[in-house]
Amino acid sequence: MSVTLFQQRVYDAVSLIPVGRVATYKGVADRIRCGSPRAVGQALRLNPFAPSVPCHRVIASDLTPGGFQGERAGPVLRRKVRLLEHEGIRFTGGRLAEPERLFTFERV
DNA sequence: AGTCGCCACGAAG
């Protein structure tokens, strides 16, 4: 069970997302100064601290839900959406209903 | 040591 420094940064940043807000993979990547949001997704996929690290609050930049527990569609992804809706986040037509719910990290 | 191929992405065409 090894956690790389990069993963540590990702999990640390994601932990800053408040309840009722969501961040994007790009937002997280920008926060930790990683040029590849894809790498962030890869780290979250291996998230060993779920659900302590609220990886379900990270969505794609086009405001679609992104993935969850290795799945990019199907009932598993629906569970992610359900979790978010339980926190007051609504999705309409497969995309985030209220973009003002987006959480943007402070620039370092 | 290097290389290769995979990704829960994003931007551009």
Added chain:
DNA sequence: CTTCGTGGCGACT
């Protein structure tokens, strides 16, 4: 829609 850039990482050689 498709393709390309991208950074990190595991599995190889």
